[in-house]
Amino acid sequence: MKASHLFYPTLREIPSEAEIVSHQLLLRAGFIRRNTAGVYTYLPLARRVLRKIQDIVREEMDRAGGQEIIMPIIQPREIWDKSGRWSLYGDEMFKLGDRHKREFALGPTHEELVTTLVDGEVHSYKELPLLLYQIQNKYRDEIRPRFGLMRGREFIMKDLYSFDVDEAGLDLSYQKMHDAYQRIYNRLKLDYRVVLADSGAIGGNESHEFMVLAASGESEIVYCPLCDYAANVEKAECSPEQTSRDVPESRPLNKVHTPGQRTINDIVDFLGIPKTEQVKTLMYYADGELIAALVRGDRELNEIKLKNILSASDMFMADENTVKEVCGAGFGSLGPVGMKIKVYVDLEVAAMKNFACGANEDDYHYTNVNAGRDFTAKAVVDLRNAVAGDKCPGCEGRLQIMRGIEVGHIFKLGTRYSEAMQAAFLDARGQEQQFVMGCYGIGISRTMAAAVEQNYDENGIIWPLPIAPYQVIIVPVNFNQAVQKDLAEKIYQELTDLGIEVLLDDRDERAGVKFKDADLIGIPLRITIGPKALQENKVEMKKRWEKESFLVNIDETLAMVQSIIGK
Ligand code: 9G3
Secondary structure (H helix, E strand, O other): OEOOOOOOOOOOOOOOOOOOHHHHHHHHOOOEEEEEOOEEEEOHHHHHHHHHHHHHHHHHHHHOOOEEOOOOOEEEHHHHHHHOOOOOOHHHOOEEEOOOOOEEEEOOOOHHHHHHHHHHHOOEHHHOOEEEEEEEEEEOOOOOOEOHHHEOOEEEEEEEEEEEOOHHHHHHHHHHHHHHHHHHHHHOOOOEEEEEOOOHHHOOOOEEEEEEEOOOOOEEEEEOOOOOOEEEOOOOOOOOOOOOOOOOOOOOOEEEEOOOOOOHHHHHHHHOOOHHHEEEEEEEEEOOEEEEEEEEOOOOEOHHHHHHHOOOOOEEEOOHHHHHHHHOOOHHHOOOOOOOOOEEEEHHHHOOOOEEEEEEEOOEEEEEEOEOOOEOOOEEEOOEOOOOOOEOOOOOOEOEEEEEEEEEEEEEEEOHHHHHOOOEEEOOOOOEEEOEEEEEEEEHHHHHHHHHHHOEEOOEEOOOHHHOOOOEEEEEOOOOOHHHHHHHHHHHHHHHHOOOOEEEOOOOOOHHHHHHHHHHHOOOEEEEEOHHHHHOOEEEEEEOOOOOEEEEEHHHHHHHHHHHHOO
């Protein structure tokens, strides 16, 4: 490919709307352009990277027994009514009508569609297991699309669905996918972790996320440096510390006038009671019912854990006016004592003695509150977010926190969808059985962005060789100089004939601009053809991931390139 022909509009300045490095660099290097919020065009360089990622994913899916299909993006409302999920996702689902006023969704995922397909076509256990996958655009109307390809409203996903006769079969399919995903991320040269994850609204039980480690990652992961425990903080279980100290006596309940004191910190200052001896009361509507959740003053409530405990499909924080009506006080003065609604208590709070909290009366708090005596918990459950320093659930280690980008997510679905869609097959005894399913996603476009988050420097992108848009870029210092031009074209042709992907920068630009662009777009190996080196019958080479360049005899160029890119 000649640079004078390639469409890659590079930018000198960082676009103001780009907050994270991958978004900035993919825009500046002419890989993507925003069409509208969360919707992008992939320009030629990005297309080449995406194709390489997809081909690696395809190879590993096929190796694991997957068969590629292409499912429709337009999905009829009926199948979503059958699974009961048409309104579950609210405004996040793109919906459209056809000329007959029939309703459709733009596919955010394909459980309903693929289960309907397989139900109609697979009738015997002899045809299982069946692993079908596609690489296709997905549509989700994110409230706040941002970070470029990281959180788009249209994005490319590989989604595979496994159909087995029973749980044992699913376990095998799930393990095959787990291993295939590890091969994929290893081949992509990404630094990733596999973490226990929440299964979210799609139900089902076990699920794992594949997280590319990056400070810009939106996901928070806890991991144990001693054992292999790792979990999304949404899922990470918190085990209360064994309080070896003798348990203090319950002191008498005491109501205190605390005029104008609202926050946990106010009470620290006003009553001299530390956060760890206070309890926060948080109010939620869960499927229409107002409930209270208690966590220690210095902790954060984990809303995913609460939602799962309540098996609520729709849960949101109550507004202060409603709370005032029901509880008689505003947010800063709430507490479990005398509360008429259900109170869900974090494990840690249940073990606390003589704690302080609001008195459900503005300007009043209680001290020396004790669960059991002063209030009754509806349930005592793990409700808080894990934090660094927590004990590892699996060993004596102490948990650490890191941030990650979720690039893959695999789920055991069981019969969640085959039951809802009445999708069944006949087993060996001629009995009707529901398919036992799994689903497995990889964010293809997000993976490209994640690769940039882990591979860049002050000059631009540093593509890992397996997904670079071109493997080699030839930069003649002065293309108008015949000797340089001829040699550049000779090396270009010879490398191309060897099947190596080469970009020849034949533009009539200053050498400095060519070097800057070569670094910006991140081509792994640069061959510079300049007058100085030519005098000694040499060319200069530089690996994008190294600082120093080096000279190579012209007649050793091909061999050197092949040894570096491993062709
Ligand atoms: C929707 C909308 C958004 C959604 C879903 C449905 C996430 C939805 C979960 C999954 C689970 C797996 C197969 C590939 C891997 C992920 N956001 N999920 O089901 F209608 Cl608007 O998509 N699906």
